[in-house]
Amino acid sequence: MHAVQPIPLAQLRGVVKRFGAVTALERVDLELHAGQVLALLGANGAGKSTAISLLLGLLEPDEGEALLLGSPPRTLAARQQAGVMLQSGAIADTLRVGELLDLTRSYYPNPRSMEECTAIAGLEGLLGRRYGRLSGGQQRRAQLALAICGRPRVLFLDEPTTGLDIEVRQSLWRGVRELAAGGTSILLTTHYLEEAEVLADRVVVLAHGRVVADGSLEEVRARVSQRRIRCASALDPAEVARWPGVRSATRQDGRLEVVTDDAEDVARRLLARDPGLTGLDVSRAGLAEAFLEITREQPSQEAA
Amino acid sequence: MDTVAGSTLDRPRHRLLRSYVLEAKYEFLRLLRTPMFSLPTLLFPAMFYLLFGVLLNRGNPAAATYLFATYGVFGVMGAALFGFGVTVAMDREQGFLMLKRALPMPPGSYVAAKMAMAVMFGVFVALLLALLGAWAGGVSLRSPQWALLLLVHVAGALPFSAIGLYLGTLASGSAAPAVVNLVYLPLSLLSGLWLPLEMLPGVFGTLAPLWPPYHAGQLALKVVGMDAGQPVWLHVGMLALVTAGFFLLARTRLAR
Numbered sequence: 366m367h368a369v370q371p372i373p374l375a376q377l378r379g380v381v382k383r384f385g386a387v388t389a390l391e392r393v394d395l396e397l398h399a400g401q402v403l404a405l406l407g408a409n410g411a412g413k414s415t416a417i418s419l420l421l422g423l424l425e426p427d428e429g430e431a432l433l434l435g436s437p438p439r440t441l442a443a444r445q446q447a448g449v450m451l452q453s454g455a456i457a458d459t460l461r462v463g464e465l466l467d468l469t470r471s472y473y474p475n476p477r478s479m480e481e482c483t484a485i486a487g488l489e490g491l492l493g494r495r496y497g498r499l500s501g502g503q504q505r506r507a508q509l510a511l512a513i514c515g516r517p518r519v520l521f522l523d524e525p526t527t528g529l530d531i532e533v534r535q536s537l538w539r540g541v542r543e544l545a546a547g548g549t550s551i552l553l554t555t556h557y558l559e560e561a562e563v564l565a566d567r568v569v570v571l572a573h574g575r576v577v578a579d580g581s582l583e584e585v586r587a588r589v590s591q592r593r594i595r596c597a598s599a600l601d602p603a604e605v606a607r608w609p610g611v612r613s614a615t616r617q618d619g620r621l622e623v624v625t626d627d628a629e630d631v632a633r634r635l636l637a638r639d640p641g642l643t644g645l646d647v648s649r650a651g652l653a654e655a656f657l658e659i660t661r662e663q664p665s666q667e668a669a
Numbered sequence: 670m671d672t673v674a675g676s677t678l679d680r681p682r683h684r685l686l687r688s689y690v691l692e693a694k695y696e697f698l699r700l701l702r703t704p705m706f707s708l709p710t711l712l713f714p715a716m717f718y719l720l721f722g723v724l725l726n727r728g729n730p731a732a733a734t735y736l737f738a739t740y741g742v743f744g745v746m747g748a749a750l751f752g753f754g755v756t757v758a759m760d761r762e763q764g765f766l767m768l769k770r771a772l773p774m775p776p777g778s779y780v781a782a783k784m785a786m787a788v789m790f791g792v793f794v795a796l797l798l799a800l801l802g803a804w805a806g807g808v809s810l811r812s813p814q815w816a817l818l819l820l821v822h823v824a825g826a827l828p829f830s831a832i833g834l835y836l837g838t839l840a841s842g843s844a845a846p847a848v849v850n851l852v853y854l855p856l857s858l859l860s861g862l863w864l865p866l867e868m869l870p871g872v873f874g875t876l877a878p879l880w881p882p883y884h885a886g887q888l889a890l891k892v893v894g895m896d897a898g899q900p901v902w903l904h905v906g907m908l909a910l911v912t913a914g915f916f917l918l919a920r921t922r923l924a925r
Contacts, residue, residue, distance in 0.1 A: 421771040444773035451771065455763030459702035460695055468695050471688040472773045495702075515773070 372435040373398050374519040374550050375420045375447075379429035382415055382574075389415040391574045392429070397519065397552045402545045404565035405554040406656060411571040413554035414452060417523050420552070421449060434519070445473055448517035450508045452524045452554075458497030462488060462507050465496060466514055473515030485540050486510035502533035509540055513549075520544065522553040526560060538563055558656055570659055578659050586649060588659055592628040595620050595646040598639045608634060620644070685775055692778045693785035696756075700786060706751060710790055714744030715797045721863065723806045731895075733806030737798060738889035739862040741822040744794035746857070746882055749787040749829035750836070750849050756783065757837025758845035780834065787826045787833075795822040810893065818892045825885040828908045831915035832881065838922035856880050866897075881911045 373396040382390040390412045397403050407413050418424040419431040422438030433443040456465060463479070470476035483489055486509045491499065499507060505525065512520060522541070526534040534557075541564055545551055555561055561568055561582070568585045570578040578585050591612065598621045605614035610627035625631045628647050636642055700706050722736035760766040769779055799815065802808035810818070833849065840848040857863055859873060860883035866874040877883040884904035890896035891904075 423767055423771055441773050441776075444771070447773075449768070449771045451764060451768050453764035453767070455765050456768070457695075457699045457765060459699050464695055464698070468691045469772065471684070471691050472775070474684070 371399060373432070374434055375521075375552055376432045377416060377419060377426075377429065378432070380416075380419060380426045380431060381428035382412075382419060382424065382426050389574050390419075390426075393571070393574070393576055395569060395576070397550055399518075399550055400545075400548060401567055402541075402551045402553070402565045403567045403569060404561035405552065405569050405571060406556070406558065406561055407554075407571035408556065412574040413571060414523055415574075416571070417451075417521055417552070417554060421447070421521060445515065446518045447521065448512035448515055448519075449521045450505075450512040450523060450525055452527070456496050456504075456508070456511075459495060461493055461495050462499070462510070463492035465507065466492070466510060469511045470514045475516055477514050477516050482510045482514045485513055485543060487536050487540060502529050502536075505529060505533070505537060506540075509537060513544060518550060520549050520551045522551065524554055524556070526555070526557065534560070570656060572659070585656075585659070590626045591624055592626075593648050594623040594625060594628060594632060594635070595644070595648075596635065596642050597621070597644045598635065598642045600635065600639050600642075605635075688775050689778055689781060692774070692782035696782040696786045697789055700752060700756070700790070706755065707790075710744075710748045710751060711793055711797065714740050714747065714794050715801055717743070717863075718798055718801055719805065723801065728807060730807040730809065733802060734808045734810070734893050735865060735890065735895050737802035737806060737808050738818060738893050738895065739886045741795050741798050741818065742825050742882060742885045742889050743857050743862040744798060745787075745791035745822050745825045746829045746862075746885070747853060748790035748794055749826045750833040750853050751846070752787045752790060753783055753830050753833030754836040754840070754849040755842075755845045757834055758840045759842040761838070762842035783834070784826070784830055787830045788823055791823045791826045792819075795819050814892055818889060821885070821889045821892055825889075825908075828881050828885065828911045828915075831912045831919065834919040835915040835922070838919050856882050859883075860886055862886050878907075881908060884908050 375395075375397040377390075377393050377395040380390050380393045380395075381388070393412070393416065395405075395416060405413050405416060415424065419426055420433060420438055422431070422433070422444075431438055433440070434446055436443040438444070460468075466479060466482055470479075470482075477485075479492070483492065486506045488503070488506055488510055491503060491507070494503075496504065496507060509522075509525070512522070525541070526537055529537070538560070541551065541553075545564070551564075553560070553564065566581060568578065568580065568582055569576055570585065578588055597619070600621060602614040602616050602621060605611060605621065605623055608631065610625050610631055612624045612626065614621065614623045616622070623631060623635075632645065632647060636645075718736060718740040722733050722740060726732040726736075757766070760769070766779075796819070799808075799819065832852070836848055836852065837845060858869075860877055860880045861869070861873075862882055866877055878899075884907045887896045887899060888901065888904045888908075891901065
């Protein structure tokens with residue numbers, strides 16, 4: 366135990382939030398500490414946006430409490446150290462990017478310069494453009510610029526790259542990684558597991574309003590024992606699929622791909638059955654598999 | 670030390686003021702660049718006045734003066750109702766208001782900016798009408814009367830901003846223009862802003878004190894000596910009540 370625990374930058378403590386008969390969050394605990402990039406994962410409707418809205422003070426919890434830098438999130442002083450990019454981020458169409466930045470910077474005591482904002486968000490040459498005339502990706506980048514212009518200690522990104530193509534996503538990721546390297550703590554929600562894998566060092570998985578996994582990327586991955594074996598082999602996938610411990614076997618691009626809970630046994634058997642087998646490769650399940658596995662374990666409580 | 674608790678106190682006053690000014694400036698620019706709002710708001714009252722107050726009344730300066738007073742109220746009311754009603758409804762629907770609420774925007778800045786915008790549009794509308802009245806309508810007033818009338822017109826933005834804000838918290842973005850028109854146009858007629866109430870059936874005149882625009886209209890007419898003779902405090906009191914009432918209603922709606 367540490368004698369002194371620094372206060373978390375953002376925290377939910379035993380939070381319950383209901384919307385009518387639907388419980389969006391059920392006793393959720395969440396902590397974002399300095400220097401962390403935390404990915405909040407979950408399917409649509411799992412409660413991710415509700416969690417962010419509570420941390421931003423846009424909603425009030427029915428039970429428990431939400432804290433931003435140790436204060437209630439509506440405190441102006443706390444908000445001045447937070448930046449935010451919302452999912453439904455419609456912004457005044459007729460204002461230019463530079464004007465939006467000018468206004469948003471004025472809310473903060475020690476804002477980044479225009480040049481710095483432009484560079485981090487990749488908005489070069491777009492400051493004079495009206496927000497409504499930007500492409501989807503450029504709008505997201507403008508939103509990122511608005512989120513970081515106040516030099517926030519903590520940054521909330523709600524589904525920052527949903528609906529963007531891969532190049533735009535990667536350029537946004539570059540910006541986010543730069544910020545994280547500069548010491549900004551980031552809480553992002555996403556349903557792109559790849560995004561969590563690229564950006565986050567901690568993962569919290571929500572399912573039906575409950576936290577079902579919380580830990581480092583490695584820990585969450587290790588929650589599932591599955592591994593993936595790939596090799597060049599003449600064996601029939603349908604036959605391999607019937608072996609004990611094998612979850613699935615398919616042929617992809619001419620290579621046999623086996624997902625299994627017991628990689629060592631299955632690998633031994635593969636080698637024994639097919640002496641001509643080459644290019645054996647065993648890998649731990651990615652976050653995607655882990656995520657599916659973890660969320661499948663959870664019985665849906667709102668199914669009725 | 671830049672502690673969490675200290676940063677509000679350290680916030681220099683001129684920086685706070687700058688925030689308010691920028692908020693108002695960009696709210697104004699935003700609407701000015703929305704032709705659907707700015708053109709009708711700025712031109713319709715002037716066009717109506719030119720048609721009914723100048724052309725159709727064939728050079729009767731008394732009628733031109735009467736209608737100048739009431740069309741000024743009509744124009745400012747439009748800017749305030751639409752400026753608040755439609756933009757608040759859209760901001761709510763599209764999530765812009767939510768983003769604004771999540772940002773450390775100074776308190777009251779959102780409403781103050783829209784208020785400043787409504788007042789600025791009101792000044793334009795009132796000046797445009799004054800020019801038309803003086804040059805084309807033969808309206809002749811003493812300087813203090815011009816000044817007072819302009820003041821009454823522009824101050825009329827307050828109660829209608831409050832009503833507009835409340836409507837904006839009720840209606841969806843797409844329904845807001847229709848809802849605002851449903852309030853704006855009938856109330857203008859019922860309050861005697863388009864035509865003197867004496868030209869309408871008697872029941873209109875009896876009911877008129879119920880409608881907020883009637884009181885703004887009567888104050889404007891009092892400046893040119895053409896009002897129905899009720900005391901100033903009645904009109905000002907009613908308008909103050911409407912302003913406070915609708916702001917409070919809107920605040921409880923927005924706080925949810």
